[in-house]
Amino acid sequence: MRLMWQFFHKLGSPKWFYGIAGRWLPWLLISGLILSLAGIVWGLGFAPKDYLQGNSYRIIFIHVPTAFLAQSIYIMMATAAVVTLVWRMKLADMFVRSVAPVGAVLTFLALFTGAVWGKPTWGTWWIWDARLTSMLILLFLYFGVMALAAAIADEKSSARAVAILVLVGVINIPIIKYSVEWWNTLHQPATFKLTEKPSMPAEMWVPLLMVVLGLYLLFGWLAFVRMQTEILYRERRTQWVKAFVRP
């Protein structure tokens, strides 16, 4: 517990984080690329086809990881928002700013791949059911966070405003998750549950899990790269950045 608090307090120093992130970058990139590429090649090329949908089900290997991560990133942003509001930690705000566009892209990809799959499978590109609509709201929330982060010039009030917006939006996440159980939707319930065996064979879910984990690592890499840029910009007036940029 004590160690955890120590680590947490160290996070208050952007300089310390800049160095740590730099050391993690190559490992995150390499392991993320290997895992996700292997999973995608396995899933798209070698996994058996589905008895009902044939090959069109293979979009799951892109759709599920992007949708999963899109929600996961928002939860991470909400956690960072609490840290911003309570501890006023600069790094937490930098994280939110750096990853919001990544989350937006992944949400868009999830919506897009879902539409491409929905046309042949359901018979329609889009339907206003609870799952699809709440996912669209998530995309707009990401856009809102990005717009608000860019709109306020003062760093401190901008950080607080963004954190409140992120926190208010987090209510959408359980709605996305449980929409398929609470209401009648066209979207099917989750294939993966934490408490049960997945309702698909191992040669389908193992590659899927690999892509999910790989995408997490790649996200970590991208988040660190973007945060490093943000740190250099925000701390540009400090001695260490000046010395670092112009040795």
Place this chain on the structure above:
Amino acid sequence: MHPIRKKRLTIVLFLLVGLGIAVGLATYALRQNISLFYDPSQIAAGDAPQDVRIRAGGMVEENSVKRDPESLRVRFRVTDFESSVVMEYTGILPDLFAEGQGVVATGRMGPDGVFVADEVLAKHDENYMPPEVKDSLEKAAARAEKNTAQSIPEY
């Protein structure tokens, strides 16, 4: 923890709980509007509005699909294993439409109790399996049926 931080954390928690309750009540009040379709028992109970375009959904009953040989018209029964409703549709059905599969149809209830659909969407379930597994499952089910049929003692 620092008292100011503790206070801030309490405010944040209050914000989240309050927001959760507000959104929970709102979605609960709107649940019928958020639900995409009525199921057959709701229609049988009279919960679905008459003479308005609604969506109805459920499972296509086994051996209930009747196609008109002259046209693209098709009739089938949709069930939620409590009640069922007869649907009529003219047009091309989605690839996944089959007996035992879920559908969501848009249309209105006719006076004769037949739901006339102008759009039929297939609903997919969360189960995936390779074709070979499906085959062997069906064979096993057929064998099991045969075995039970044989196990009745003869006089």
